[in-house]
Amino acid sequence: MAAPVGATQGYGGNTPCVEVRGADGALIALDAGMGLYWLGRSLLAGPHGRGKGELTLLLSHTHWDHIQGFPFFVPAFIPGNRMAVWGGGVDHLEPILEGQMNPTYSPLVSLSNLGAQVEFGELGTHPTMTVGGVTITHLTYPSGPHQIVGYRLEEGGRSLCYLPEVEHPSGEPTPALVEFARGADILVHEAYYTTEELARGGLSLAGRSGPPAGGHTSFREATEFGLAAGVGKMYYFYHHPDHDDGTIEAAVAAERARLRVRGAELDVEAAREGVEFEV
Amino acid sequence: MQVTFYGVRGSFPVAHPKVTKVGGNTSCVALRAPGAPTIMFDGGTGVRRCGRDLMEEGFGDGTGEGIFLFSHTHWDHIQGFMYFEPFYREGNQFRVYARGSHDRRLQQVFAGQADSPYFSYDLTRFKAGVEWKAVQEGESFEVGPYTIKTARLNHPGIAVGYRVEHQGKVFVYMTDTAPYEDQLLGEGFHVRKTEKDPKILAELREYGAALEEFVKGADLLLYDTFFTIEQYQQNPHWGHSTPEEGIRLARQGEVPRMYLFHHHPEAWDEDLEERLRGYQRREGGSDLEIGLAREGEAVEL
Numbered sequence: 001m002a003a004p005v006g007a008t009q010g011y012g013g014n015t016p017c018v019e020v021r022g023a024d025g026a027l028i029a030l031d032a033g034m035g036l037y038w039l040g041r042s043l044l045a046g047p048h049g050r051g052k053g054e055l056t057l058l059l060s061h062t063h064w065d066h067i068q069g070f071p072f073f074v075p076a077f078i079p080g081n082r083m084a085v086w087g088g089g090v091d092h093l094e095p096i097l098e099g100q101m102n103p104t105y106s107p108l109v110s111l112s113n114l115g116a117q118v119e120f121g122e123l124g125t126h127p128t129m130t131v132g133g134v135t136i137t138h139l140t141y142p143s144g145p146h147q148i149v150g151y152r153l154e155e156g157g158r159s160l161c162y163l164p165e166v167e168h169p170s171g172e173p174t175p176a177l178v179e180f181a182r183g184a185d186i187l188v189h190e191a192y193y194t195t196e197e198l199a200r201g202g203l204s205l206a207g208r209s210g211p212p213a214g215g216h217t218s219f220r221e222a223t224e225f226g227l228a229a230g231v232g233k234m235y236y237f238y239h240h241p242d243h244d245d246g247t248i249e250a251a252v253a254a255e256r257a258r259l260r261v262r263g264a265e266l267d268v269e270a271a272r273e274g275v276e277f278e279v
Numbered sequence: 280m281q282v283t284f285y286g287v288r289g290s291f292p293v294a295h296p297k298v299t300k301v302g303g304n305t306s307c308v309a310l311r312a313p314g315a316p317t318i319m320f321d322g323g324t325g326v327r328r329c330g331r332d333l334m335e336e337g338f339g340d341g342t343g344e345g346i347f348l349f350s351h352t353h354w355d356h357i358q359g360f361m362y363f364e365p366f367y368r369e370g371n372q373f374r375v376y377a378r379g380s381h382d383r384r385l386q387q388v389f390a391g392q393a394d395s396p397y398f399s400y401d402l403t404r405f406k407a408g409v410e411w412k413a414v415q416e417g418e419s420f421e422v423g424p425y426t427i428k429t430a431r432l433n434h435p436g437i438a439v440g441y442r443v444e445h446q447g448k449v450f451v452y453m454t455d456t457a458p459y460e461d462q463l464l465g466e467g468f469h470v471r472k473t474e475k476d477p478k479i480l481a482e483l484r485e486y487g488a489a490l491e492e493f494v495k496g497a498d499l500l501l502y503d504t505f506f507t508i509e510q511y512q513q514n515p516h517w518g519h520s521t522p523e524e525g526i527r528l529a530r531q532g533e534v535p536r537m538y539l540f541h542h543h544p545e546a547w548d549e550d551l552e553e554r555l556r557g558y559q560r561r562e563g564g565s566d567l568e569i570g571l572a573r574e575g576e577a578v579e580l
Contacts, residue, residue: 001358009299012294013303014294034291062396064354064358064397103435103436103467104352105357107517109468110468113468145399206366209367211401
């Protein structure tokens with residue numbers, strides 16, 4: 001869930017959205033959490049503000065925190081803009097986003113009321129696709145009881161792998177995911193819990209009495225995964241709403257210390273809103 | 280009675296350095312009165328912290344009694360519901376009121392947003408007792424020691440305003456609503472227009488007059504001031520109002536206190552504080568105190 005509290009302002013409290021630009025400017029967004037609103041806002045000065053914009057949206061799954069920005073993506077209301085939406089860990093994505101617009105929950109009532117042209121793709125029939133010069137592959141994997149789609153984006157021999165929610169049920173890096181992420185220059189991997197929280201069975205969003213939240217991993221497991229996959233740099237992602245800046249900083253410092261002791265060269269950092277980097 | 284603001288933002292939760300003082304959580308307001316059940320107005324993301332506070336107030340040992348009054352079920356008003364900790368403590372008792380025609384259907388609306396494919400919360404895992412009550416705008420009812428009245432608000436899909444009376448004090452919670460001015464909002468999708476049909480203009484006047492009556496004699500009016508006048512003129516079909524309309528309504532109803540609420544996602548702390556000072560200077564006085572709903576603050580009635 002979004003965490004609009006002062007203590008998270010350093011890293012940010014918006015739910016997942018990552019903007020990727022190809023060398024030719026092709027625009028890809030990974031997930032449509034609340035961050036998508038701010039992406040949409042930043043696009044208005046360019047072609048998206050004039051109805052000449054395009055966006056490829058790749059969804060990891062359709063839990064609210066990964067789609068809640070979609071109805072607030074301003075370019076979607078500007079006729080002429082075109083959006084292609086993929087993924088979701090389900091066979092049929094469109095009815096789920098249509099359900100998000102249902103009048104019970106939204107004043108938009110239906111996807112047909114968006115001004116932009118929105119098309120839905122079936123990942124199952126597109127094991128590989130290209131957007132501009134970017135080649136996109138995906139892997140559908142279980143995380144707790146859910147199906148998640150991970151993405152790998154490559155251009156000019158450089159690669160980024162996006163695994164926003166991951167569980168490694170055995171505690172060891174999941175082999176199929178290791179293969180998928182192997183050698184990526186950048187890995188975005190969740191680190192929802194601290195090591196201690198994961199050992200205690202997680203940290204419920206509804207407090208100590210609330211139901212445990214499965215399907216997640218820790219900073220330490222994320223680090224081990226990055227090492228196993230031999231990636232260049234890893235961003236810890238999907239910060240828990242109750243993790244304030246200090247908690248995240250301490251966890252990253254602990255991971256860096258562990259890596260130093262082992263002489264490992266993996267570069268790790270916590271993903272921070274608004275930060276741009278070259279892959 | 281004490282009214283506490285846990286979430287004051289409209290549309291969606293805003294995590295941005297320029298809203299940290301007023302707050303970025305979506306709608307949730309709690310009303311506490313000694314010896315009476317706690318009332319929660321709406322369950323936006325602010326309800327999570329509200330739940331944490333209540334765990335220290337009897338809900339932690341399973342003896343809490345609470346009432347939810349939902350203005351409507353648009354997502355920014357229900358998105359924190361499943362994170363409300365007192366639901367997971369056995370013994371607590373809740374009655375949940377929202378606009379609808381069937382109690383059972385109401386439960387499905389809340390369960391539907393919480394579970395697959397949108398999330399992974401199964402509301403049957405609530406350990407507290409929860410009774411669902413569908414209400415229609417215009418209905419009045421008694422709950423515990425409270426007398427509660429409802430009014431139709433001008434919002435796509437229709438929202439409900441609540442007037443709560445207890446021991447001679449009156450609180451009115453009025454969001455989301457446009458003024459009954461340019462167009463009458465109901466079911467379906469609305470586009471921007473200025474109404475010219477005399478029949479609908481008459482309806483607008485009628486509903487508007489009903490609201491003036493509804494707020495009469497309240498001690499505090501919490502009102503949807505999402506828009507500035509200029510923003511409202513661009514988007515009269517969005518179902519949100521302005522401070523000017525809140526002030527007008529408060530004066531009509533001789534309401535001594537009106538608080539700005541349900542702030543626009545990009546109404547930054549500085550903007551809101553500056554606008555507040557302007558309204559206080561120009562419109563406030565001994566007969567009308569104008570305030571700003573800030574997350575974490577409370578008002579005594």
